[in-house]
């Protein structure tokens with residue numbers, strides 16, 4: 666019985682480490698000001714669905730041609746990207762060029778948005794915290810409950 670209790674504890678610690686590592690792996694944030702600077706064929710970034718892409722090495726390989734990518738350089742490319750109706754393969758390929766995400770305050774449709782959900786950096790930090798804190802609390806709670814009801818019969 667004691668063994669099982671320790672297993673619970675080990676599980677709780679593992680879960681905690683896993684959540685913490687996932688939290689640390691948060692995407693790099695770029696302001697729109699920063700994205701705008703990369704608008705040439707030698708250094709080309711744009712954003713699609715609030716993710717930032719460095720497509721410098723992809724310009725020549727793009728099946729839709731170089732010109733269309735250059736036109737989007739340094740800005741929001743979501744609409745033109747979606748208008749083309751890119752395939753699933755294209756969407757998979759995009760991940761290769763993803764370098765981060767647009768900073769919270771600069772996101773597309775931010776100003777016209779009527780959403781009421783809080784989106785401050787504090788809010789997202791809180792979400793990360795809650796994502797591992799709650800399972801950790803449940804795991805530790807389960808370990809204690811187990812020890813109290815089952816372990817005591819030992």
Ligand code: HEM
Pocket residue numbers: 718720727728729730733734737742745746749750751752753754755756758759762
């Ligand atoms: C990282 C971003 C992008 C990737 C990985 C990508 C990839 C691709 C791929 C794989 C194709 C071939 C067709 C398909 O599989 O859907 C394609 C076609 C095309 N793409 Fe992109 N693309 C990107 C961004 C853009 C953007 C921002 C535009 C802006 C207009 C654009 C315009 C086009 C056009 C016009 C075609 C040709 C469609 C056709 O001939 O039917 N692409 N792209």
